[in-house]
Amino acid sequence: MNGPTLSDLTDRAREIFRLVVEGYIASGNPMGSKALAGSGGVNLSPASIRSVLQELQDAGLLAAPHTSAGRMPTEVGLRLFVDGIMQVAEPTAIERAQIERGLTAGGSIETALVAASSALSELSAGAAVVMVPRREPRLTHISFVPLSAVRALVVLVGEDGGIENRVIDLPAPVSASALEQAGNYLTSRLTGRTLADAVAVVRAEIAGGKSALDAVSAGLVERGLAVWSFDAAQRPVLVVRGQANLLDDAALHDIERVRQLLDELESTEAIAAVLDAAREAQATRIFIGSENRLFSLSGSSVIASPWRDGDGRVVGVVGVIGPTRLNYARVVPMVDFTAQTLGKFIGQDGFSRK
Structure with a gap:
């Protein structure tokens, strides 16, 4: 955002500009020449102040709202004020x-x-x-708990003791042994890893045909990883x-x-x-x-x-x-x-x- 620098302003213009910005920040209202003349900080007539205000407006530092005769800082003006004039007040x-x-x-x-x-x-x-x-806790255990013939609860346990669970839908009835196999497989692969690391390892094994899972258990693993990966991405x-x-x-x-x-x-x-x-x-x-x-x-x-x-x-x-x-x-x-x-x-x- 280009604009004039402080060195481009006279001492008088710099002081009036400061008063306009500080007055606007304090009140939310544009500052007029009469208010500035009565502030005690400008020893000029309202006519002289109006002349300086117009110069600052022509330079792009101030703007004049249609509903007011006063001026308010533009974004360029606020940037100049923040970078070059503002004096911070430390918290009490x-x-x-x-x-x-x-x-x-x-x-x-x-x-x-x-x-x-x-x-x-x-x-x-x-x-x-x-x-x-x-938060990316390292994991210690994952299990699949049957809820019905077509639904299961996926339980994830972290090294920090945190426990989270999600419900997944199953495409067809799945046996208890398939659920157990999927849980044991994931636990062996994810222990000590973050979920992101575990997902990468498991999916690489399945894609490369290196896992000992049957088709049903592999499908369970993928569904479990999918719901957790989606949840992590959507988490506020x-x-x-x-x-x-x-x-x-x-x-x-x-x-x-x-x-x-x-x-x-x-x-x-x-x-x-x-x-x-x-x-x-x-x-x-x-x-x-x-x-x-x-x-x-x-x-x-x-x-x-x-x-x-x-x-x-x-x-x-x-x-x-x-x-x-x-x-x-x-x-x-x-x-x-x-x-x-x-x-x-x-x-x-x-x-x-x-």
Whole structure:
């Protein structure tokens, strides 16, 4: 997104530009020359301020809505403000404690992520999202339990003690011995492996004719792997909290944009792709409006930061989604602190991975 740099602006224009952006972020309303002249920060007449506002508009940094004589920042202007003018405000001790509270309570990782995202959404007044780490437990046992002549329960047991099961439909009645053979075969191949690794090994054996399974048992194995593989691909990877925060007083004047944003928040895979773009970042990333295709229609911003495990590996991303008038100076360090806190606490002994 090209545009003028700070060095292209005079000191007077830079100061007026800063006041417009900060006033717009605080109120959600365009800023007029009278309001700027009365702010105490500009020692100029309203006529002189209007002249500078027009220059900033001609430079593409400000826009004038049809319904107002005031100005508001464009996406180009917000980017310039965020990159060159904004001074961040670190989270207070109370805010840090609120974010940490849910993480220090113990319980499952999912419970901790919900608590962290709920706190972040409340503090930021936006919708908070946390990309849940894809869990790939190593497996110890799989079995097929008959439910009827044409249905069976597939039970998967992980090294972490987790147990999950799925019901599969059988193409024809299958004997108990065939079910047992399929379970024993899979258990021997998957012990100590992740499901993805086990799937690759088993399918290679069956395709190469190296398995000792008969046709019926081979079919059972394939059906069991298919339901688990599909389930893993469809499993949600996001925790989203605080959508109601997007329905503030300012949103009532732009209800179509908010409706579009709420629709976009329903697209789990698309949001995951947005957050995935921040995985390799060394610091918090900010996507303003059309800088990200998913939220270009709603004109929304995303502030996201990767979080790492104890070995320094990126395992997820935490972020805030909201209107482009997000309080970037406050939310950016808050997201960064949440990411650091998640990395600090997730994986400690106080968390169960079951």
